Amino acid sequence: xxxxxxxxxxxxxxxxxxxxxxxxxxxxxxxxxxxxxxxxxxxxxxxxxxxxxxxxxxxxxxxxxxxxxxxxxxxxxxxxxxxxxxxxxxxxxxxxxxxxxxxxxxxxxxxxxxxxxxxxxxxxxxxxxxxxxxxxxxxxxxxxxxxxxxxxxxxxxxxxxxxxxxxxxxxxxxxxxxxxxxxxxxxxxxxxxxxxxxxxxxxxxxxxxxxxxxxxxxxxxxxxxxxxxxxxxxxxxxxxxxxxxxxxxxxxxxxxxxxxxxxxxxxxxxxxxxxxxxxxxxxxxxxxxxxxxxxxxxxxxxxxxxxxxxxxxxxxxxxxxxxxxxxxxx
Numbered sequence: 001x002x003x004x005x006x007x008x009x010x011x012x013x014x015x016x017x018x019x020x021x022x023x024x025x026x027x028x029x030x031x032x033x034x035x036x037x038x039x040x041x042x043x044x045x046x047x048x049x050x051x052x053x054x055x056x057x058x059x060x061x062x063x064x065x066x067x068x069x070x071x072x073x074x075x076x077x078x079x080x081x082x083x084x085x086x087x088x089x090x091x092x093x094x095x096x097x098x099x100x101x102x103x104x105x106x107x108x109x110x111x112x113x114x115x116x117x118x119x120x121x122x123x124x125x126x127x128x129x130x131x132x133x134x135x136x137x138x139x140x141x142x143x144x145x146x147x148x149x150x151x152x153x154x155x156x157x158x159x160x161x162x163x164x165x166x167x168x169x170x171x172x173x174x175x176x177x178x179x180x181x182x183x184x185x186x187x188x189x190x191x192x193x194x195x196x197x198x199x200x201x202x203x204x205x206x207x208x209x210x211x212x213x214x215x216x217x218x219x220x221x222x223x224x225x226x227x228x229x230x231x232x233x234x235x236x237x238x239x240x241x242x243x244x245x246x247x248x249x250x251x252x253x254x255x256x257x258x259x260x261x262x263x264x265x266x267x268x269x270x271x272x273x274x275x276x277x278x279x280x281x282x283x284x285x286x287x288x289x290x291x292x293x294x295x296x297x298x299x300x301x302x303x304x305x306x307x308x309x310x311x312x313x314x315x316x317x318x319x320x321x322x323x324x325x326x327x328x329x330x
Contacts, residue, residue: 015043015205016078016093016172018064023073025059025230033059034230036073043078044203048220050210052253056230057209061175064207065094077173092120095166095204099178102162103150109135109161110146116169134164137201139194156187160194167202176208180215192218213254217242217261225250238265263293266327273309273317283308288316296324 018041025034034056041047049057062068064075066087075082082090103112113134114127122130132142138160150158159180166174180188180195192215199206210216216223217238224235227249234246242262245251254261267289277283284298288311295307299321306320 015203017041017043017076018173018205018207019074019076020060020064021074021076023060023063023075024071025056025063025068026071032229034063034070037226037230037232038073039224039232039235041205041207043205045221046199046206046208046219048208048210048216048223049226050213050216050223051226051233052228053211055226055228057226058177060226060230061177061207061209064173064175065091065096067096092169093172095171095174097162097166097174097176097179099180099182103158103165105150108147108149109140109153110142112150112161113164113168115165120169130168131164134167135161137167137198138164140164154187155183156191159183159191163195163198167204172205174204174206176206178209178211181210181212188215195219214261217265225253238262260293263296263324263327264291266292268292268295268309268319270317272323272327273319274306274323275317276308276315277306277318279315283318285310285315286319287311292319292324292327295319296321299324 020037020039022036022038023034024032024036026032037056037060039047049060051057059068063070064082066082070083073083077090077093103109104115107115110128110131113131114122117127117130131146135142135145140157140160145153145157145161150161153161159182163179180191183191196219208219210219220238222235222237223241225233225241227233233253234241234250236244236246239262241250242254242258242265245254245258251258268286268291270288283304283306284302285308286295286298288309295309298307299305306318308315309317309319
């Protein structure tokens with residue numbers, strides 16, 4: 001992971017919306033990486049950009065912090081057109097995280113996390129306090145990890161330090177380019193869980209690029225699916241993208257198993273339940289509001305045709321396998 005300078009050193013920055021208004025990127029050789037793209041990311045929302053290789057998703061991300069200059073169109077951070085402001089000043093308001101960590105190898109973890117606040121002239125006490133807060137926030141004990149060097153950390157721990165560094169000066173926007181792709185699948189799943197917990201606490205505006213549809217479905221409040229030239233094929237909540245593909249391109253991209261993926265983002269509500277069954281039936285139990293995918297997994301593991309759905313440890317209804325399969329086909 002790596003990070004550009006962010007923030008100003010004042011605590012309490014709020015998240016800001018991002019509006020892409022007809023942005024374009026054409027290179028001198030005539031290549032059109034992004035022909036014209038418009039979409040809005042609400043403040044505090046996590047939006048995932050996904051699509052096939054070469055569709056322009058990373059180019060879009062880098063245009064937001066102007067590591068790549070757009071050829072045309074407007075990019076608004078809140079109400080401000082950032083194509084008209086100083087790029088260095090802009091990047092002090094935006095955290096940037098990439099997949100290969102990029103920590104300074106000869107600096108300790110706490111020194112790495114405090115890089116941006118130091119550049120912004122924070123006091124040593126402010127930096128020490130902020131570094132400790134952030135290491136705890138990403139699940140690393142400052143007393144245990146603060147004095148370690150990057151080579152003494154696992155890949156997942158280095159990723160966490162990278163996120164902490166990106167958040168150090170409280171940016172209004174966080175951009176993430178394939179942040180979890182360099183670690184193995186088990187660690188990736190744990191990092192995704194930790195990141196969802198972290199986002200629930202900090203509620204930053206986040207734009208995340210990934211090539212992994214399962215990751216997009218798991219993390220995104222909304223998913224923007226792009227095709228060649230940065231064309232926006234569909235921009236929707238994960239359940240809508242999977243359940244109602246807007247075009248043949250989207251249908252092919254999400255795949256034939258989109259129904260199973262959709263179950264992972266479909267909560268079990270009271271409206272799909274049958275009355276509770278006799279406790280002697282000894283069915284597996286799942287919580288109300290849990291995913292339909294977990295309910296189906298419990299049925300398949302136990303060989304049962306239904307699960308008991310509970311709220312506050314009390315049964316409120318029964319969910320059948322047939323009803324779960326209906327949910328996946330909606």
